[in-house]
Amino acid sequence: MKVHHIGIAVRNLEEALATYRALGLQAGGQEEVPGQGVRLAFLPAGEARLELLEPLRPDSAVGRFLESRGEGVHHLCLEVDDIEAALERARQAGIRLVDERPREGAHGARVAFLHPRSLHGVLLELWQAPRQGGTAPPHG
Ligand code: ZN
Numbered sequence: 043m044k045v046h047h048i049g050i051a052v053r054n055l056e057e058a059l060a061t062y063r064a065l066g067l068q069a070g071g072q073e074e075v076p077g078q079g080v081r082l083a084f085l086p087a088g089e090a091r092l093e094l095l096e097p098l099r100p101d102s103a104v105g106r107f108l109e110s111r112g113e114g115v116h117h118l119c120l121e122v123d124d125i126e127a128a129l130e131r132a133r134q135a136g137i138r139l140v141d142e143r144p145r146e147g148a149h150g151a152r153v154a155f156l157h158p159r160s161l162h163g164v165l166l167e168l169w170q171a172p173r174q175g176g177t178a179p180p181h182g
Pocket of ligand 1: 047048049093117119167
């Protein structure tokens with residue numbers, strides 16, 4: 043496992059991108075993930091990346107997070123080879139799952155979230171790369 047990205051909740055994606063670009067990071071393209079209710083952009087940083095997340099709707103998970111906590115680090119994401127196996131392992135360990143099954147994330151990846159109450163306050167995302175031969179670009 044390695045850290046794939048760190049998700050950061052922001053109110054305005056363009057403004058946040060401008061800020062992080064000013065630090066010297068470069069952004070890949072933007073993408074909407076309606077299933078998660080967000081518009082996002084990845085900024086590569088070494089082997090990992092920052093994921094800036096702007097809610098599409100106030101009642102989305104990120105929208106509710108912004109409402110109650112304000113902008114800031116939202117989740118940590120670990121890359122796994124086999125997300126089904128990783129979810130099963132978490133289930134066996136008694137960790138509360140947000141997603142019983144993987145769902146589609148940005149760029150066609152498969153993702154699933156684990157509940158912060160089981161992980162010492164950290165919302166954890168598991169991320170499995172899109173299958174080879176897909177149309178997704180290699181980043182994100
Ligand atoms: Zn994420």
